[in-house]
Amino acid sequence: MEKLYIGVDLGGTSIKVGIVTEKGEILHKKSMPTNLPQPEEVTEEKICKLCQEICKEKNLDINKDICAIGIGSPGNVNNKTGVIGFSNNFGYNNWHLKEKIEAKLGLRVEVENDANTAIIAEVLAGCAQGCPDAVILTLGTGVGSGVIIDGKIYAGYNKSGAEMGHMVISVGGRQCNCGRKGCFEKYASATALVYDTKVAMLGDTKSLMWKICPNINDVTSKTVFDAMELGDKTAKKVFDNYIEYLACGITNVVNIFQPEVLCIGGGISNQKEVLLKPLQEYLDREDYARGLTKRVKIKIATFRNDAGIIGAALVGVNNAR
Amino acid sequence: MEKLYIGVDLGGTSIKVGIVTEKGEILHKKSMPTNLPQPEEVTEEKICKLCQEICKEKNLDINKDICAIGIGSPGNVNNKTGVIGFSNNFGYNNWHLKEKIEAKLGLRVEVENDANTAIIAEVLAGCAQGCPDAVILTLGTGVGSGVIIDGKIYAGYNKSGAEMGHMVISVGGRQCNCGRKGCFEKYASATALVYDTKVAMLGDTKSLMWKICPNINDVTSKTVFDAMELGDKTAKKVFDNYIEYLACGITNVVNIFQPEVLCIGGGISNQKEVLLKPLQEYLDREDYARGLTKRVKIKIATFRNDAGIIGAALVGVNNAR
Numbered sequence: 001m002e003k004l005y006i007g008v009d010l011g012g013t014s015i016k017v018g019i020v021t022e023k024g025e026i027l028h029k030k031s032m033p034t035n036l037p038q039p040e041e042v043t044e045e046k047i048c049k050l051c052q053e054i055c056k057e058k059n060l061d062i063n064k065d066i067c068a069i070g071i072g073s074p075g076n077v078n079n080k081t082g083v084i085g086f087s088n089n090f091g092y093n094n095w096h097l098k099e100k101i102e103a104k105l106g107l108r109v110e111v112e113n114d115a116n117t118a119i120i121a122e123v124l125a126g127c128a129q130g131c132p133d134a135v136i137l138t139l140g141t142g143v144g145s146g147v148i149i150d151g152k153i154y155a156g157y158n159k160s161g162a163e164m165g166h167m168v169i170s171v172g173g174r175q176c177n178c179g180r181k182g183c184f185e186k187y188a189s190a191t192a193l194v195y196d197t198k199v200a201m202l203g204d205t206k207s208l209m210w211k212i213c214p215n216i217n218d219v220t221s222k223t224v225f226d227a228m229e230l231g232d233k234t235a236k237k238v239f240d241n242y243i244e245y246l247a248c249g250i251t252n253v254v255n256i257f258q259p260e261v262l263c264i265g266g267g268i269s270n271q272k273e274v275l276l277k278p279l280q281e282y283l284d285r286e287d288y289a290r291g292l293t294k295r296v297k298i299k300i301a302t303f304r305n306d307a308g309i310i311g312a313a314l315v316g317v318n319n320a321r
Numbered sequence: 322m323e324k325l326y327i328g329v330d331l332g333g334t335s336i337k338v339g340i341v342t343e344k345g346e347i348l349h350k351k352s353m354p355t356n357l358p359q360p361e362e363v364t365e366e367k368i369c370k371l372c373q374e375i376c377k378e379k380n381l382d383i384n385k386d387i388c389a390i391g392i393g394s395p396g397n398v399n400n401k402t403g404v405i406g407f408s409n410n411f412g413y414n415n416w417h418l419k420e421k422i423e424a425k426l427g428l429r430v431e432v433e434n435d436a437n438t439a440i441i442a443e444v445l446a447g448c449a450q451g452c453p454d455a456v457i458l459t460l461g462t463g464v465g466s467g468v469i470i471d472g473k474i475y476a477g478y479n480k481s482g483a484e485m486g487h488m489v490i491s492v493g494g495r496q497c498n499c500g501r502k503g504c505f506e507k508y509a510s511a512t513a514l515v516y517d518t519k520v521a522m523l524g525d526t527k528s529l530m531w532k533i534c535p536n537i538n539d540v541t542s543k544t545v546f547d548a549m550e551l552g553d554k555t556a557k558k559v560f561d562n563y564i565e566y567l568a569c570g571i572t573n574v575v576n577i578f579q580p581e582v583l584c585i586g587g588g589i590s591n592q593k594e595v596l597l598k599p600l601q602e603y604l605d606r607e608d609y610a611r612g613l614t615k616r617v618k619i620k621i622a623t624f625r626n627d628a629g630i631i632g633a634a635l636v637g638v639n640n641a642r
Contacts, residue, residue: 076610076613086612131478133478149470149471149475150470150471152471154470156578156579156580157452157454157580157581158579158610158613158616160579160609160610160613161576161577161579161580163577166576167488167573167576167577168490169489169490169491169492170492171490171491171494171566171569178607179606244492245492248489251489251501252488252489255484255485255487256483257477258477258479258480258482259477259478259482285500286499286500286501288481288484288487288499289397289479289481292397292406292479292481294478294479295479296478
């Protein structure tokens with residue numbers, strides 16, 4: 001029988017848990033709201049409850065049938081000790097998550113930063129399978145990033161590296177939460193695209209974007225793509241500007257890492273070729289290694305909505321090797 | 322007796338060669354002009370001649386007393402095959418340098434990118450000694466960079482990575498030779514500082530910089546520091562602006578790699594504390610990991626003018642391990 005793992009995608013909004021095969025297939029999943037703020041004991045209790053419930057629902061004995069639990073968490077995670085140094089979302093300090101869950105469930109637990117779980121999933125079972133060097137950028141609320149070098153997660157000396165979202169690409173530009181001005185994520189995240197879409201709509205009351213989305217509060221990162229498909233010029237302008245900044249940051253990452261594969265994940269990556277085509281054209285002009293035959297392959301991440309659960313579970317697989 | 326190596330610093334202007342101990346001490350050195358353009362055979366002949374001459378001058382038998390020759394070269398170097406894919410400076414394509422020199426001298430030859438030799442020297446015998454993760458930025462004609470991850474040179478899938486000088490920090494900014502606009506090296510190299518100094522001098526005919534350097538063609542990267550020491554306000558403005566861009570790019574590198582040590586080399590690093598103090602202040606405000614106790618240490622590189630020779634020789638030591 002195939003080995004089974006539990007993956008926990010620990011988010012500020014919800015806790016998602018799934019039973020996952022070692023090939024990255026989800027057999028069963030379940031979630032509940034995180035309900036922050038709450039003491040860390042309550043969050044731990046919720047994680048344990050969900051793990052036990054999904055096992056029961058599939059008639060599995062958590063201690064016999066599950067090899068390990070992998071948890072993907074935001075924040076500064078030490079993947080050796082399983083301690084989360086700090087996490088903006090949760091407001092916990094020095095959270096001994098691995099130790100606590102292991103004590104409660106009697107099972108090996110691995111904790112990893114959630115941006116890193118995404119690249120582990122892609123390298124073990126997704127679009128970067130088998131690549132020793134790979135990078136993921138997830139375009140979501142912010143720009144998350146994960147780096148695999150020589151088959152291992154790279155996070156630097158203090159486990160806080162690979163923060164490509166906080167690379168300034170426009171000196172003195174938009175104010176970022178991190179304290180810097182002009183960070184990549186202030187231009188390339190889904191949040192930034194939504195913001196720029198709203199500004200453009202306010203500037204053009206005749207844009208088809210108003211047809212697609214009569215209430216400006218309902219704008220999503222998809223609005224601009226839908227309007228562009230209908231031939232809306234203002235939407236096209238928003239998109240072109242977005243690509244310019246996205247491609248600039250991606251080319252920086254390419255020039256720095258030259259990975260075999262650079263995966264793009266997060267909601268915006270649903271646009272696939274609409275995104276990849278102009279990105280590749282930009283790279284063909286600006287990649288420092290554009291003259292070489294060995295070029296970085298830009299790909300859309302394989303794992304979509306469940307990437308968090310699958311990636312977390314595969315952290316358990318990876319560390320067992 | 323201590324093991325001896327030969328280090329070759331192959332530059333567009335001159336070829337510098339030295340006999341170096343495994344601890345990174347130079348016993349004897351010699352150089353000659355490169356005299357480009359010239360066929361690759363002529364460059365190879367010059368390298369061999371210099372290697373043989375320095376040995377003779379120290380009464381050493383090159384085949385008995387020297388363990389290996391390390392060559393640091395600009396361009397896209399494959400450090401396994403010793404082939405230089407392309408090099409702007411030399412104009413050679415697919416140069417089988419390792420093979421050619423080994424055949425001529427009958428000695429093991431290692432070839433490495435010259436930015437990488439600098440970080441190898443610092444990690445083996447300099448300011449980053451023993452660090453598994455370290456980065457060097459050299460502020461010279463351009464901004465060179467070398468990265469050590471887990472004790473090994475990181476250059477990516479196609480050996481062309483770690484080009485931090487070609488990370489855009491100002492979208493649409495100054496035109497760079499690489500084809501991009503706003504590259505880090507267009508603001509943080511010695512060349513950029515000299516350019517900005519000249520512009521400032523032309524804008525202020527009363528600046529003390531004119532006293533230090535009556536002929537504007539003689540301006541160096543030191544001019545602004547000398548004038549600043551005398552209290553010149555225009556020089557201070559040039560410096561403050563330079564630091565703003567330099568610190569921005571360095572903070573990007575810190576946020577991406579979080580290495581144990583980030584070394585600053587090249588001519589401008591002679592300014593030591595004058596440079597380090599404002600850089601550290603900037604990092605204390607903008608480093609994503611500024612809240613942690615484990616912080617990146619910014620240091621001035623140990624090896625100065627002879628860094629190229631020593632680094633190249635230590636590549637020979639490193640690969641022998």
